[in-house]
Amino acid sequence: MSETLVINLKPSKYYLTLSSSVYLLSLFANWYYFYHLYLSILLSITLSVLAYQFFAKIIFLTKGESVKKITLSDKQLSVEKQNKSVKKYPWFYPTYQSSFLVIITFGKESIVIFKDSVEHHSLSKLNKLINANT
Numbered sequence: 001m002s003e004t005l006v007i008n009l010k011p012s013k014y015y016l017t018l019s020s021s022v023y024l025l026s027l028f029a030n031w032y033y034f035y036h037l038y039l040s041i042l043l044s045i046t047l048s049v050l051a052y053q054f055f056a057k058i059i060f061l062t063k064g065e066s067v068k069k070i071t072l073s074d075k076q077l078s079v080e081k082q083n084k085s086v087k088k089y090p091w092f093y094p095t096y097q098s099s100f101l102v103i104i105t106f107g108k109e110s111i112v113i114f115k116d117s118v119e120h121h122s123l124s125k126l127n128k129l130i131n132a133n134t
Contacts, residue, residue, distance in 0.1 A: 004073035005129050007122050011060050012114035014100075019059060023051045067111050070104075072129050077106050094130045102126055 026047055034040045057063035064083035071078040077092040092106035102113045102123060115123050 003129060004071065005122070005125055007070045007072075007113070007118050007126060009061065009068055009070065009113065009117050012117040014114045014116055015112075016055075016059050019054070023047065070111075070113075070126075072126065077104070079106065079111075092130075094127075097127050097130070099123070102130070104130065 027044060030043045030047065031040055034043070058066070061068060061082060064081065066082040067079055068082050069080040071080075075090065077089045078086060079089065080086045087107070089106040092104055095103040095105045095110060097103075100115050104111050104113070113123065113126070118126070
């Protein structure tokens with residue numbers, strides 16, 4: 001009996017909050033610890049540009065290489081990316097598992113799946129299927 005699990009990923013509010021906190025902390029440290037005005041302005045502009053690119057492409061999954069859908073079936077992991085490319089991986093393993101997030105390594109890549117980026121109970125089903133198939 002083979003069970004198939006399809007997970008459509010969406011942006012995670014936890015990851016957004018964590019990333020926003022790190023960027024705000026770096027901006028605070030920039031202005032609090034640097035005593036050169038022009039250096040602080042330059043670093044603030046650089047951090048703002050990097051934050052814009054990071055949030056727009058990585059957090060909100062709009063980048064072409066962002067994973068949008070994961071299908072786990074018959075001891076095989078299929079990954080569909082934003083640019084509609086689909087790759088199948090016969091070898092995958094969980095790097096970390098908890099009730100809050102799962103990190104899966106497949107090929108040379110890893111993906112972090114937060115609990116709020118999947119439907120209700122999909123993360124526990126994913127944990128169960130990964131443990132059964134690895």
